[in-house]
Amino acid sequence: MREIVFDTETTGLSTADGHRLVEIGCIELVNRVETGNSFHCYFNPGRSMPAEAEAVHGLSDRFLSDKPSFASQALALLEFVGDSPLIAHNAMFDFGFLNWELADCGHAPIDMARMIDTLAIARKAHPGAKHSLDALCSRYGIDRSHRVKHGALLDAQLLAQLYVELTGGRQIGLLLKSDAREKTVENRVRHEQAAPVAAVIRIARPHMASEEELERHKEFIAGLADPLWLAGAAG
Template sequence: MKRSVLFDTETTGLDPATGDRVIEIAAIELIDDLPTGEVYHTLVDPERDVPPESTRVHGFTREDLVGKPKFKEIAQGFLDFIGEDELIAHNAPFDFGFVNAELALCKKPPLDRQRMVDTLIIAKKRFPGLPNNLDALCRRYNIDLSERTTHNALLDCRLLAEVYVELMGGRQRGLGLTVTTGGGRVVKYERNRHRQARLIPPPDAATEDAHRAFIARMKNPLWER
């Protein structure tokens, strides 16, 4: 089974080279591209102001983040969670750039970009010429966006996990699948709560009669053994 980690960040701005910092980081464990329910999430004190234009995007103010752990205090926990596995993000160079800038401040090695899987690149190849931001992809795949009033790293990870499954070819969802991890831990995949299950009604009497007539015309059918 393949383990990978999907992650997202929220920040004070767009460029760590000009002093912007991470204020939220979230990650979701995937086994064979499906969420296991194992999640990492924390808010981070950026040790600087949060510009109003950034607050309008993610909803966090400086006051919301005072007293939260600094990145140097959560860095090792995040690294332990992601391990050495593949790292998936939407517009991944942005998130890699911010995390690596924070790791540099902590004097820790950067994330290897060979681990990067960028769902934006995958989406652009699948839907050339179309909008491929997370909102557009969720609408394209009929994924519920009603909770996404602002950008939130954990919610965005959960939405992207659904989008990623579809980008990779789709799976039958909500079947209560389970796997056993290498450590013997049994994981039950979460039901997709954003989609209503489609129930197939039992056949009526006419359909059952037609089926029996069809079987009667077959030579030595398996159903009669």
């Protein structure tokens, strides 16, 4: 199964306030394993970068000034993601910006039914705990020492590892459900068809001492000097 883990960076928190997408990073998984295929691009948002947003991801107006527009890269992005499920942390935020940008340049939005939100998965798995990407990476022992600032591709790489851990780790199951069901039926048929094992009846062992053993015991007792039980009887 092919899945795409992605993350975005933006100029702010809401498209309603005129904020735009400035970076996207996508990681391809096949059967929960990274393939090495990725899509990464910076975008010129066509507006200034607020200082508070730049403090988070470090993307300045100068850095983004020569980057392509989202519209010019939309087809390449859509071709990469294909019809695969899309995984993000706090996915409503990322889907909101991605679909706004797609609509703005004349493309159909991505169906929300394809969305998998690792934040929702983490909240269910660890109620009451911290659910930020940093906190969850610490919980699962995922190395994030190289993460100084937010970055879409780096965060997608970390999220890909986290997603695998949240959904059962590398060894989710050695058999598909259908295979497991067939194996269960096969084992039951083998059990029912197996030839019955004949019971082995052993002759009971004697539990009483023989006459010879009783006589030897009597001789042994007679040879004891001042046995305690005789001393008690005499008293």
